[in-house]
Amino acid sequence: MAAIAARRGFGFALPALALLVAFFVMPVMWLLLRSVTEPGLGFQNYATLFGTATYAKVFLNTFMVAGIVTVITLLLAFPVAWALVILPPRWSMVLFAIVILSMWTNLLARTYAWMVLLQRTGLVNQILMGLGITDAPLELVNNLIGVTIGMVYIMLPFMILPIYGVIRQIDASVLQAASLCGATRWQALWRVLLPLCVPGIASGVLMVFVMALGYYVTPSLLGGTSHMMLAELIAQLVQSLVNWGLGGAAAFVLLVATLALYALQIRLVGLPKGAQ
Amino acid sequence: MLLNFHMLGWWRWALGAVCALVAAFLLLPILFIIALSFGDSRWLIFPPPGWTLKWYEELFSDPRWLDAAFTSFKVAAVVAVLSVILGFLASMALVRGTFRGRAFLRGFFLMPMVMPVVVLAIALYATFLWLGIAGTFVGFVLAHLVIALPFAIIAISGALEGFDKSIEDAAILCGASPWEARLRVTLPSIKHGLFSAAIFSFLISWDEVVLAIFMASPRLQTLPIKVWGTLRQDLSPVIAAASTLLIALTVALMVLAAFTRKGKKQ
Numbered sequence: 236m237a238a239i240a241a242r243r244g245f246g247f248a249l250p251a252l253a254l255l256v257a258f259f260v261m262p263v264m265w266l267l268l269r270s271v272t273e274p275g276l277g278f279q280n281y282a283t284l285f286g287t288a289t290y291a292k293v294f295l296n297t298f299m300v301a302g303i304v305t306v307i308t309l310l311l312a313f314p315v316a317w318a319l320v321i322l323p324p325r326w327s328m329v330l331f332a333i334v335i336l337s338m339w340t341n342l343l344a345r346t347y348a349w350m351v352l353l354q355r356t357g358l359v360n361q362i363l364m365g366l367g368i369t370d371a372p373l374e375l376v377n378n379l380i381g382v383t384i385g386m387v388y389i390m391l392p393f394m395i396l397p398i399y400g401v402i403r404q405i406d407a408s409v410l411q412a413a414s415l416c417g418a419t420r421w422q423a424l425w426r427v428l429l430p431l432c433v434p435g436i437a438s439g440v441l442m443v444f445v446m447a448l449g450y451y452v453t454p455s456l457l458g459g460t461s462h463m464m465l466a467e468l469i470a471q472l473v474q475s476l477v478n479w480g481l482g483g484a485a486a487f488v489l490l491v492a493t494l495a496l497y498a499l500q501i502r503l504v505g506l507p508k509g510a511q
Numbered sequence: 512m513l514l515n516f517h518m519l520g521w522w523r524w525a526l527g528a529v530c531a532l533v534a535a536f537l538l539l540p541i542l543f544i545i546a547l548s549f550g551d552s553r554w555l556i557f558p559p560p561g562w563t564l565k566w567y568e569e570l571f572s573d574p575r576w577l578d579a580a581f582t583s584f585k586v587a588a589v590v591a592v593l594s595v596i597l598g599f600l601a602s603m604a605l606v607r608g609t610f611r612g613r614a615f616l617r618g619f620f621l622m623p624m625v626m627p628v629v630v631l632a633i634a635l636y637a638t639f640l641w642l643g644i645a646g647t648f649v650g651f652v653l654a655h656l657v658i659a660l661p662f663a664i665i666a667i668s669g670a671l672e673g674f675d676k677s678i679e680d681a682a683i684l685c686g687a688s689p690w691e692a693r694l695r696v697t698l699p700s701i702k703h704g705l706f707s708a709a710i711f712s713f714l715i716s717w718d719e720v721v722l723a724i725f726m727a728s729p730r731l732q733t734l735p736i737k738v739w740g741t742l743r744q745d746l747s748p749v750i751a752a753a754s755t756l757l758i759a760l761t762v763a764l765m766v767l768a769a770f771t772r773k774g775k776k777q
Binding site: 243244245246247248249250251252254255258259261262263265266269311312314315317318320321322323329330333334335336337339340341342343344345346347348349350351352354356357358361388391402405407410420423424427428445448449451452456466469470473474479482483486489490493494497 | 513514515516519520522526527529530533534536537538540541543544547554555556557596597598600601603604605607608609610616619620622623625626627628629630631632633634635636637638653654656657660664714718720721724725735738739742743746750751754755757758761762765
């Protein structure tokens, strides 16, 4: 540390550094320490976590929901990101404003909207019944459908923006060349445009998957008890059961999964924008 | 030809249709909430049979909602101020510093962004219980400051990188002390960065739920916690009214932020 501080300017970083060491690094370290010291020294919390069927189901469910949400988000986000680049300016501005507005609208407000829309007597069921698609109202909340709709809704901007960033940089003449060389539109899409989008798609997919893995609010409001996700389990272990050892172990598993995926992202596509 | 809208042929219509659907999916729930908050059906029938302001009256006549909103505002304002100060100092170190390990330090400062919030929340909850500041104003501010700071550092260090240091040096040559030069020359030049850092920090704290769930006590609640608690009981239209006000504030601040960005370009 002394060698670093010898150079100029380090002092300016000290207040922020002190804050993060005291209220970020140390609390997290302490939590992880508790996972191997409470109730006794050793890895029994991890053994319980991986050895109990209920907890194993939570892990499986978390990865499954995150995966489903990521795939659907990608399928919806790609056309939007593409259109943002090529639409006439007036329309792309409107579309962009909608994406940004949705991203910054209060999370609880958006989740509340879906709780109301998807309830038994909600608008979605009314429309489905009005169109004759179903006779009786469908159960759309407190299950996988509710979580998926709510999470896709929240994750869309985080997938659209990185893909948009990459498509915007693509030189249009590359695609012109493809068509001059006789490529059909499908060939140009599959063999030129999509491969060029891979960095944006990779960072969007990883960001959405990682965020979905640790999501708490939406799953606990729109999901059912039979589809509990990891973040809810962690909160419940600590809040209701006051089991800091097991809660800390579950938190550590989530943390390792998150950091591993971010490390993968940095390996594949470099640091995310703004972090360089 | 895929990057020229007018040469897409019939694909144009397919792409336009998908975009219209996604845009509707993103926008309609927000408009739906706003409409519900003015509808007079307690059971949230849509379209509402009539229009009313009674949910807003209920909201504004309930001291618990007002207290929660006031707490949220105080926490967010203090977080915004502290986040800008710490963010400015940290950015000075990152942009102007000559010490080794700056890239590492930058990565470290941005760490709270990648941390699953629920992990940070229970870690801070344990620490605050131990320190005896769980459920206090200080606890709220510290927790929100940790997650707001990375955004402030990104905004301010971006602005600082665009500022020519030789102007500050010129001020020092003309007789200003280093701190005088920083405060009277550098700070005003990067004010758009400081301003957007303040707005983003404020919004992050104002909208934050997960940390707040663990920081809140029956005596001290923020607005999102009041919404969260009410939501778990029923879907009362009062929440729609509260949500509409939250949306209005967010839109106002986003427009403000957009204007400061515009001011920067000119």
